Amino acid sequence: MQLFRWQFAALLTTLMYVALIRADAQTAPAFHVLAFYSETVEHDHVDFARQAIQFYSKAGRRDYFDFATTTNWDDMNPNNLAAYQMIVWLDDFPHTAAQRTAFEQYMEHGGGWLGFHIAAYNDSGTHWPWFVRFLGGGVFYGNNWPPLPATLTVDDPTHPVTRHLPHQFLAPANEWYIWRPSPRDNKDVKVLLTLAPSNYPLGMKDVVRGGDLPVVWTNTHYRMLYMNMGHGNKIFTSKVQNRLMEDAMTWVGAKKGM
Numbered sequence: 001m002q003l004f005r006w007q008f009a010a011l012l013t014t015l016m017y018v019a020l021i022r023a024d025a026q027t028a029p030a031f032h033v034l035a036f037y038s039e040t041v042e043h044d045h046v047d048f049a050r051q052a053i054q055f056y057s058k059a060g061r062r063d064y065f066d067f068a069t070t071t072n073w074d075d076m077n078p079n080n081l082a083a084y085q086m087i088v089w090l091d092d093f094p095h096t097a098a099q100r101t102a103f104e105q106y107m108e109h110g111g112g113w114l115g116f117h118i119a120a121y122n123d124s125g126t127h128w129p130w131f132v133r134f135l136g137g138g139v140f141y142g143n144n145w146p147p148l149p150a151t152l153t154v155d156d157p158t159h160p161v162t163r164h165l166p167h168q169f170l171a172p173a174n175e176w177y178i179w180r181p182s183p184r185d186n187k188d189v190k191v192l193l194t195l196a197p198s199n200y201p202l203g204m205k206d207v208v209r210g211g212d213l214p215v216v217w218t219n220t221h222y223r224m225l226y227m228n229m230g231h232g233n234k235i236f237t238s239k240v241q242n243r244l245m246e247d248a249m250t251w252v253g254a255k256k257g258m
């Protein structure tokens, strides 16, 4: 009987231990995200960044990822980035050579990146050829104005980022960018969402009259995803698009390093 009691106590301890480990596994973040943003840029972009921080902080509790933020772009250095499985640029991009180099090394060694809207902006004054290649080759060419809703078409309904979306949906008001050449021309780029031709002409002051306008894509050589959404305080007003925003984060975060 004494032995039985001892065995029972041991079994109970083991069960409690297993339960503790399981509880810990359920609450431990699956991945750590660091989001960079600036508060001194165009105010419509700051509005988006602040709403995105609220949205992803909440989503992180649902999807078990840790979402940290910083306005100090010098945090983009090798020592600091080593603690994060992915980084996000909400409303800005690196401005110093050291920040750029740290980003290149991070991405070349399997880091994850999710960029919104102006994060991918580059023109003849950018002088960062690696970044243009990383994006798939597109240089900023133009945009519509004012920001307007637009119908988007899903290019690949089986992809983890788009599989919860209908074939087409109306995305909330945004300033939509055109890229030349189109990232779709690059065989390494997979376009996931495109502005539907039915939107043309789009704009009043600045009018987008036609052409191929990819909105969300990935360069398959990297753990990266670019999303053109990110202008103003309407972006998170669509349940459909919110699902896309959440699935984009968990896809990049969960993708294994290279």
Ligand code: ZN
Binding pocket: 044, 045, 117, 118, 175, 230, 231
């Ligand atoms: Zn904008």
